[in-house]
Amino acid sequence: MKIAIIGGGPAGLYSAILLKKQRPEAAITVYERNRADDTFGFGVVFSDATLDNFEKYDAPSYRRITEQFAYWDDIAVHFRGTVHRVGGNGFCGCSRRTLLLILQERARELGVAQLFEADIEDEARFADADLVVLADGINSRFRDKYIGHFQPEVDLRSNKFAWMGSTRPLDAFTFIFQETEWGPFIAHAYQYEMGHSTWIFETDPETFKRAGLEGLDERQSADRMAGIFGWFLEGHQLLINRSMWRNFPMIRSKRWVKDNMVLLGDAKATAHFSIGSGTKLAMEDAIALADAMKHAPTVEAALRQYEEGRREEVEKTQHAADVSLVWFEHVDRFWDFDPVQFAFGVMTRAKAITYDNLTLRAPDFVAEVDRAFARQVRGKGFDVDVGKPDAPMFQPLRLREMEVNNRAVVSPMCMYSASDGVPGDFHLVHYGSRAIGGAGLIFTEMTCVSRDARITPGCTGLWNDEQQAAWRRIVDFVHANSAAKIALQLGHAGRKGATKLMWDGMDRPLEQGGWDVISASPIPYFPDSQVPREMDRAAMDAVKAAFVQAAERGEACGFDMLELHCAHGYLLASFISPLTNQRTDEYGGSLANRMRFPLEVFEALRAAWPAHKPMSVRISATDWTEGGITGDDAVDIARAFAEAGVDLVDVSTGQTVRDAQPIYGRMFQTPFSDQVRNEARVATMCVGNITTSDQVNTILAAGRADLVALGRPHLVDPFFTLKAAAWYGADGVFCPPQYLPGKEQIFRNSVRDRQDFDDLKIKAKPKTRAELKAEATKPLAAE
Ligand SMILES: Cc1cc2nc3c(=O)[nH]c(=O)nc-3n(C[C@H](O)[C@H](O)[C@H](O)COP(=O)(O)OP(=O)(O)OC[C@H]3O[C@@H](n4cnc5c(N)ncnc54)[C@H](O)[C@@H]3O)c2cc1C
Ligand SMILES: Cc1cc2nc3c(=O)[nH]c(=O)nc-3n(C[C@H](O)[C@H](O)[C@H](O)COP(=O)(O)O)c2cc1C
Numbered sequence: 001m002k003i004a005i006i007g008g009g010p011a012g013l014y015s016a017i018l019l020k021k022q023r024p025e026a027a028i029t030v031y032e033r034n035r036a037d038d039t040f041g042f043g044v045v046f047s048d049a050t051l052d053n054f055e056k057y058d059a060p061s062y063r064r065i066t067e068q069f070a071y072w073d074d075i076a077v078h079f080r081g082t083v084h085r086v087g088g089n090g091f092c093g094c095s096r097r098t099l100l101l102i103l104q105e106r107a108r109e110l111g112v113a114q115l116f117e118a119d120i121e122d123e124a125r126f127a128d129a130d131l132v133v134l135a136d137g138i139n140s141r142f143r144d145k146y147i148g149h150f151q152p153e154v155d156l157r158s159n160k161f162a163w164m165g166s167t168r169p170l171d172a173f174t175f176i177f178q179e180t181e182w183g184p185f186i187a188h189a190y191q192y193e194m195g196h197s198t199w200i201f202e203t204d205p206e207t208f209k210r211a212g213l214e215g216l217d218e219r220q221s222a223d224r225m226a227g228i229f230g231w232f233l234e235g236h237q238l239l240i241n242r243s244m245w246r247n248f249p250m251i252r253s254k255r256w257v258k259d260n261m262v263l264l265g266d267a268k269a270t271a272h273f274s275i276g277s278g279t280k281l282a283m284e285d286a287i288a289l290a291d292a293m294k295h296a297p298t299v300e301a302a303l304r305q306y307e308e309g310r311r312e313e314v315e316k317t318q319h320a321a322d323v324s325l326v327w328f329e330h331v332d333r334f335w336d337f338d339p340v341q342f343a344f345g346v347m348t349r350a351k352a353i354t355y356d357n358l359t360l361r362a363p364d365f366v367a368e369v370d371r372a373f374a375r376q377v378r379g380k381g382f383d384v385d386v387g388k389p390d391a392p393m394f395q396p397l398r399l400r401e402m403e404v405n406n407r408a409v410v411s412p413m414c415m416y417s418a419s420d421g422v423p424g425d426f427h428l429v430h431y432g433s434r435a436i437g438g439a440g441l442i443f444t445e446m447t448c449v450s451r452d453a454r455i456t457p458g459c460t461g462l463w464n465d466e467q468q469a470a471w472r473r474i475v476d477f478v479h480a481n482s483a484a485k486i487a488l489q490l491g492h493a494g495r496k497g498a499t500k501l502m503w504d505g506m507d508r509p510l511e512q513g514g515w516d517v518i519s520a521s522p523i524p525y526f527p528d529s530q531v532p533r534e535m536d537r538a539a540m541d542a543v544k545a546a547f548v549q550a551a552e553r554g555e556a557c558g559f560d561m562l563e564l565h566c567a568h569g570y571l572l573a574s575f576i577s578p579l580t581n582q583r584t585d586e587y588g589g590s591l592a593n594r595m596r597f598p599l600e601v602f603e604a605l606r607a608a609w610p611a612h613k614p615m616s617v618r619i620s621a622t623d624w625t626e627g628g629i630t631g632d633d634a635v636d637i638a639r640a641f642a643e644a645g646v647d648l649v650d651v652s653t654g655q656t657v658r659d660a661q662p663i664y665g666r667m668f669q670t671p672f673s674d675q676v677r678n679e680a681r682v683a684t685m686c687v688g689n690i691t692t693s694d695q696v697n698t699i700l701a702a703g704r705a706d707l708v709a710l711g712r713p714h715l716v717d718p719f720f721t722l723k724a725a726a727w728y729g730a731d732g733v734f735c736p737p738q739y740l741p742g743k744e745q746i747f748r749n750s751v752r753d754r755q756d757f758d759d760l761k762i763k764a765k766p767k768t769r770a771e772l773k774a775e776a777t778k779p780l781a782a783e
Contacts, residue, residue: 002128010100010282010286011265013104036104044095044096046094048091048768061103068094073771085172151255155252159205160246175346183204250322257303262303264289271320281314320350330679341372381398392697393700410434413711416501421451421454428474432482434718436718475557489565492572494518508529520588561616563615576629579656619634619637624662667689
C-alpha cells in the first residue's frame with residue numbers, strides 16, 4: 001500500500017505514525033513545505049483525557065511528549081484587580097516545535113519517509129497512491145482546489161487575535177481581562193516549558209482600531225501588548241513568531257472525503273483557540289482515520305467510516321468552541337459583574353463545567369460565588385444570609401411587589417384538556433401539585449382571550465364567568481396551600497389556531513369543528529393549513545379589547561402576574577417576525593413597525609393590570625431561519641417592551657415557521673437569555689432543555705437569567721424544587737404541613753446521599769497528571 005500525506009503538522013505526522021504501525025509494509029511519505037525545525041506558534045495544550053488517548057495509540061511518542069510537558073491544574077482569572085483560581089482542570093502544555101520534532105523522530109523510527117521543503121502543488125503526482133491524506137492546515141490548498149466538492153463554510157469571526165510568546169513563568173492557565181483607555185483586551189496564557197509561555201491576545205475590532213494596532217508591525221504590536229500587560233509580565237519580554245493579528249476562521253466542511261483523498265485536522269474543521277483544541281482535534285482525527293483503516297475492508301469504506309464516525313465528535317467540539325468564542329466576543333456584557341461572578345462565567349461559558357462540578361473541586365470558589373449572589377439579593381432588600389447563603393436557585397426575587405421565594409419556575413404548558421375553555425379537575429390537580437412541589441412561580445398554560453383565539457378545542461380560556469370561576473378555584477388553591485406565585489399567560493393562537501390536540505397532531509388543522517383564523521399576513525402555517533385572514537384595524541381593536549377583558553378577569557381571579565404571549569408563531573409573534581409579517585402598512589416592514597401592534601396590546605394590558613403586579617412577555621429570540629428574528633433583534637424587542645414597562649422577558653425561541661433549523665442541546669436557549677439580559681439590561685427568564693438543578697444554579701450564578709423555567713421536567717416531577725432544595729440543603733423551601741415528615745426524611749437522607757455521590761465522583765475521577773506530578777515531587781514529611 002502506498003500512502004501520501006501532504007502536510008507535516010500534528011495531523012499529518014500522527015496519522016503517518018499510526019498508519020505505519022498498523023501496516024509496516026506500506027510505503028508512507030509525508031510531504032512538508034517547511035524545513036524540519038521550522039515551525040510557527042509557541043505552545044500546544046492537551047487535556048488529561050487527550051493524553052490518555054495518545055498513550056493508548058502510541059506509547060513511545062506519548063512518553064516522549066509527556067516527559068517534555070508542563071502541567072498545571074489551576075485556571076486563574078484576573079479581572080479588575082482580583083484573581084480567582086480554580087483547581088482540578090488537568091491540562092498539559094508543550095512547545096509546538098518540540099511536539100513536531102518528537103513526532104518526526106517517531107515517524108522516522110517507524111520507517112515513514114519525510115520530505116521537507118516539498119511544497120505540493122498538485123496531487124496528480126500521487127496518482128499511484130492508495131490513500132492521499134490532505135493535512136495541509138487551515139489554509140488548505142486542496143480543500144480550496146475542490147471547494148465545490150468539500151463545500152467548506154468559513155465563518156470569519158469578528159474579534160482580532162495574535163499568537164505570541166513570553167518568558168514569564170506561569171503556574172496556571174491564565175486569563176487576564178484588562179480594561180484599557182481603548183477598550184477591553186484579553187490574554188489567554190499558559191506555560192508550555194520551563195521559561196516559556198504562550199500568549200494569545202484578543203480584542204474586539206473597535207478596540208483594536210482605537211488602540212492603533214492596525215498600522216503596527218509584529219514587534220510594535222508586541223510592544224503595545226507588553227505595555228498593556230506589563231504589570232503582569234513583570235519585566236519579561238513578549239516574543240513574536242508570525243504573530244500577526246488576524247480574525248479566527250471557524251471552518252466547517254460539508255464533505256471530508258473525495259475519492260481516495262481525505263481532509264484531516266485544521267484543513268477540514270477548526271476549533272477556536274479559547275478551548276485549546278486545535279492540535280488535539282488534529283491528532284484525534286489521525287486516530288479516527290487509523291481506526292477506520294484498521295477495520296474497514298477497503299480504503300473507500302475506511303474513509304466513509306472515518307467521516308461518518310468522526311463528524312459528531314468534531315461538531316460537538318466545534319459547538320463548544322462556538323459557545324466559548326461568542327462569550328469572549330461579548331465580554332463587555334459582563335464587564336460590570338462582580339469579579340467572582342465574572343470568573344464563574346468564564347469557567348462555565350462552554351457548558352462542560354457546572355456549578356456542581358465546581359463545588360466538588362473548588363468549594364471555596366463556589367462559596368464565594370454564592371455569597372456574591374446573596375449579597376446582590378440582600379442589596380435588593382431581602383433579609384438573606386450572606387455568610388452561609390443558600391444556592392442561587394433558592395434565593396428570592398422581587399418583581400414590582402411580587403416576591404418569589406426561589407427561582408425555579410413551572411413553564412407555561414398547554415394541557416389540551418379544557419372543555420369550552422374551562423379548566424377542570426385535571427388542571428386543579430396539575431397546577432396544585434406543582435405549587436405544592438415547591439416551585440417559586442407557576443405559569444398557566446397559554447390561556448386564550450376568546451373562543452376563536454384558541455389553538456385547539458382543548459385550550460383554556462378566560463373570556464366568560466365560568467372560566468373565571470374555574471381559574472379562581474385554582475389560584476385560591478395555590479395561594480392557600482403553597483408559597484408559589486401564579487402567573488397567567490394570555491395568548492391568541494393566530495394562524496396556528498383551529499388545530500388538533502397535541503396527541504392528535506401538533507399544529508395540524510382540525511378536520512371538523514374549526515373556526516376562522518387571523519394573522520398579521522395571510523400565510524398558512526402548513527401548505528394545507530387554513531389561510532388566515534390578514535387583520536385589519538377593526539380586528540386589531542377587537543383582539544386588544546379581548547386581551548384587556550381577559551386580564552381584568554385574571555385580576556379578579558387573583559393571579560399574581562400576567563404574561564403576554566408574543567412567541568412561538570402565535571398571533572402577536574406573527575407580527576414581530578418578518579417571516580410571517582409581510583404587511584405594507586405601518587404594522588409591517590421595519591422591526592419598529594412590526595412591534596407596533598404587540599406593543600399596543602402590551603400597553604393596554606399594562607394600563608388594565610394593577611400597577612403593583614408585574615408583567616412579562618414571552619418572545620421567540622430567534623426564528624432559527626435565514627431572514628427571521630435573530631438574537632440581536634431580540635435585544636431590540638426586549639428593549640421596546642422594557643420601555644413599555646415589562647418587568648421580565650421570558651426568552652424562548654422558534655416555532656415561527658415549520659421548516660426552521662433549531663440547534664438543540666442542553667440549555668440551548670440560554671445564550672439568548674444571556675444576550676437579552678446583559679445587553680438590553682432587563683430581567684429575564686430562560687427555558688429550554690434545562691433538566692437539572694445543577695444547570696439552574698449554573699445559569700443563575702453566571703448571570704445568564706434571573707429565573708429559570710422548566711417545562712417537561714415538571715411534567716414528570718412536580719417536586720423538582722423540593723428535591724433540589726433537599727440536595728442543596730436549602731431548608732427554607734416551602735412544604736405544606738401535611739407533607740413535613742416526607743420533607744424531614746428527604747433532607748436527612750440527602751445529606752448522606754450527596755456525600756456518597758460526591759465521594760463516588762471523586763473516587764471515579766483519576767488523578768490529573770498535574771496532581772500526580774505534584775505528589776511525586778512533594779518533599780517527604782520528616783519522620
Ligand atoms: C499562526 C498560528 C499559530 C498557532 N499557534 C498555536 C499555538 O501556539 N498553540 C496551539 O495549540 N495551536 C496553535 N495554532 C493552531 C494549531 O497549529 C492547529 O490547530 C494545529 O496545528 C492543526 O494541525 P494540522 O496538522 O491540521 O495543521 P498544521 O499544524 O497547520 O499543519 C499543516 C502543515 O501542512 C504544511 N503544508 C501546507 N500546505 C502544504 C503543501 N501544499 N505542501 C506541503 N506542505 C504543506 C504546513 O507547512 C504545515 O506544516 C496556531 C495556528 C496558527 C495559524
Ligand atoms: C406539552 C407542552 C405544552 C406547552 N405549552 C406552552 C404554552 O402554552 N405556552 C408557552 O409559552 N409555551 C408552551 N410550551 C413550551 C414550554 O413552556 C417550554 O418553553 C418548552 O417545553 C421548553 O422547555 P423544556 O425543555 O423545559 O420543556 C409547551 C411545551 C410543552 C412540552
